[in-house]
Amino acid sequence: MLKRTVLINNPLGLHARPAANLVTICSCFKSVITIIFNGKIYNAKSAISLMMAGIKSGSEVELIVDGVDEYTAIEEIEQAITGGLGE
Amino acid sequence: MIVLTGIGVSPGVDIGKAYKWENYLKPQIININNAEVEIERFRQAVDLEIINTLDIAECIRKASAKKEADVFTAQAVMIKSPELYDATIEIIKSDCVNAEFAIWQAANIIIDVIEGIDDEYMSQRASDIRDICQRICTQLKGETEKAVFIFATVIVACKLMPSDIAGFDLQFVKGIVMQDGGSASHAVILARTLGIPAVVGVAGIMSIVAEGATIALNGDSGRIIVNPDESEINNINTLIKEQSKAKLLLERFRGFRTQTADGIKIELVANIANISDAERALANDCEGIGLFRTEFLYIDRKETPGEDEQIKVYESVAKLMGNKPVIIRTLDIGGDKDVPYLKLAKEENPYLGLRAIRLCLKKRELFSSQLKALLRAAINKNIRIMFPMITVIDELIHAKELVRKAQRELASQGVLYAQEVLIGMMVETPAAAMLANEFAEEVDFFSIGTNDLTQYTLAVDRGNQSVADLYSTCNPSVLKLIAMTASAAHQKRIPVGICGEAASDSLLLPFWVGIEISELSVSPGQILRVRSEISQISNEEAHKLADDVLKMKSVIEVEQALKAFRGERIK
Numbered sequence: 001m002l003k004r005t006v007l008i009n010n011p012l013g014l015h016a017r018p019a020a021n022l023v024t025i026c027s028c029f030k031s032v033i034t035i036i037f038n039g040k041i042y043n044a045k046s047a048i049s050l051m052m053a054g055i056k057s058g059s060e061v062e063l064i065v066d067g068v069d070e071y072t073a074i075e076e077i078e079q080a081i082t083g084g085l086g087e
Numbered sequence: 088m089i090v091l092t093g094i095g096v097s098p099g100v101d102i103g104k105a106y107k108w109e110n111y112l113k114p115q116i117i118n119i120n121n122a123e124v125e126i127e128r129f130r131q132a133v134d135l136e137i138i139n140t141l142d143i144a145e146c147i148r149k150a151s152a153k154k155e156a157d158v159f160t161a162q163a164v165m166i167k168s169p170e171l172y173d174a175t176i177e178i179i180k181s182d183c184v185n186a187e188f189a190i191w192q193a194a195n196i197i198i199d200v201i202e203g204i205d206d207e208y209m210s211q212r213a214s215d216i217r218d219i220c221q222r223i224c225t226q227l228k229g230e231t232e233k234a235v236f237i238f239a240t241v242i243v244a245c246k247l248m249p250s251d252i253a254g255f256d257l258q259f260v261k262g263i264v265m266q267d268g269g270s271a272s273h274a275v276i277l278a279r280t281l282g283i284p285a286v287v288g289v290a291g292i293m294s295i296v297a298e299g300a301t302i303a304l305n306g307d308s309g310r311i312i313v314n315p316d317e318s319e320i321n322n323i324n325t326l327i328k329e330q331s332k333a334k335l336l337l338e339r340f341r342g343f344r345t346q347t348a349d350g351i352k353i354e355l356v357a358n359i360a361n362i363s364d365a366e367r368a369l370a371n372d373c374e375g376i377g378l379f380r381t382e383f384l385y386i387d388r389k390e391t392p393g394e395d396e397q398i399k400v401y402e403s404v405a406k407l408m409g410n411k412p413v414i415i416r417t418l419d420i421g422g423d424k425d426v427p428y429l430k431l432a433k434e435e436n437p438y439l440g441l442r443a444i445r446l447c448l449k450k451r452e453l454f455s456s457q458l459k460a461l462l463r464a465a466i467n468k469n470i471r472i473m474f475p476m477i478t479v480i481d482e483l484i485h486a487k488e489l490v491r492k493a494q495r496e497l498a499s500q501g502v503l504y505a506q507e508v509l510i511g512m513m514v515e516t517p518a519a520a521m522l523a524n525e526f527a528e529e530v531d532f533f534s535i536g537t538n539d540l541t542q543y544t545l546a547v548d549r550g551n552q553s554v555a556d557l558y559s560t561c562n563p564s565v566l567k568l569i570a571m572t573a574s575a576a577h578q579k580r581i582p583v584g585i586c587g588e589a590a591s592d593s594l595l596l597p598f599w600v601g602i603e604i605s606e607l608s609v610s611p612g613q614i615l616r617v618r619s620e621i622s623q624i625s626n627e628e629a630h631k632l633a634d635d636v637l638k639m640k641s642v643i644e645v646e647q648a649l650k651a652f653r654g655e656r657i658k
Contacts, residue, residue, distance in 0.1 A: 009396045011383075011396075011400070016158065017160075023168075024164060046168040048216070052197060054210075056209075082395075
């Protein structure tokens, strides 16, 4: 299991579009991928789960990746998040 | 005839027959015998809806509204989220109810959570969930045909989803009227992009209007007329004619440079505050960006935006503009804005207090990170830096020194940055205008902010109703300061622009031409209009007008002269 703290830098926070982009990326991996924000756990493969988290711009979240492809997964996901998730 | 007023959110006037669109039919609860069959029906509806949603996205993308199209691509991803998809199946199984009822049960839990988020933009995204459920229910009903209209139609609804609009046959949709609604909903943005007039917030419209009634709307004023009488219909038809004529006339100016009747060129650029403004400016054929306000990067958040975040925003605007110039103004913020992390003291008089460049020179880290982001973003791009609210020359010299310092620091960190970047200043205080000759030695360009210059020169807060009538950019003292600034710029051979609201004022345009302003920065929607008006002004006559105006002593005199000039020369 790998953990990493990442900064959400999308100007309007992790709203529908970036959340959907994150889900599309996470769904490419076999690992279980979750995000911890404000002490709650959210499924990073569910766009609605991420939208319910209400993660605002400038928030730090904990990214947890657990599974066979966790090493590649965490790198690619972190890169995608810092890269702004297509925004 | 009934006249109602709402909020005009998408401009234009039109008339048509009312088509009442009722969505959100409350699903009936039906007990079912075979949960497996119901679940299968639900699965098939969802699969069909994913394909349908992607089709809508494609359809809107073709109408060149990429951002709105992305909303649907995102919705297609959302549909199979376990919170909605699995939860619905679970409810069908455990409660033996129909899929329509089950999906709204599941959705309402999600909607409650999302609407509880204390961020307006995010909480509004609950509408995405409603939209999805609505469409899955339509799939469940098995009706997916478009509403087809054969005559001019005005859609009347409580609230419209973007997918509702995309589901109409748009050829005959002349307007949209909503009972609820804000100006920022996706449906409104889509209406604007498609050029369909829209009015929202019209209380009671659903009960007042009968299906098929004639309804006229004005998307600028927000006025709605139900069953207009003959004279009103004539009025509206005249307006519609004028409007389409004006639109066509303006379109002729697309793709051309901005120049006076006798061939003097003026750069016509746009004021923007974010990336979507930049897209709008480009769609309206701007020649660059004359004022990019960067405040949005700093407001409504918990901490200062990082360098990388800023770079991305600056770069994306510059990329959009290609090699057209992009003038980026450094942070213009003060005690009137609530930015908790900056810990700004509440001031009794924020417009005369610690704001804009004054604040940036005090908060070095804040300023330095913006300068570094600008310098890094400016590599191989036509980005220019502009300082706001310069009052004394020391501020300008100091700010320029901080630019060099930022360059040295970036160099020592081995980070790439632009070594040559044009630096300009806003002239928006009388102090700067009076010493324009001296300031011109120190900068590569001037941009005159007429809003603040007027307020500071006349000592008038224009938000204050009891003195607002004193506020006029046509006041000779304001115009004299502007003319002084322009002539100082000409002597030192640097460009001088205007970026306040007065830049697009029809009456003042000839005066700007007359004092040889080289660049006008206006809001995106005004570009083609200003270009068309400038094309009718003769440079020689404008010079004479400016000479006359600069000898006048009252607002009334100036306005009369400007109106007479316009009346005689511009139709």
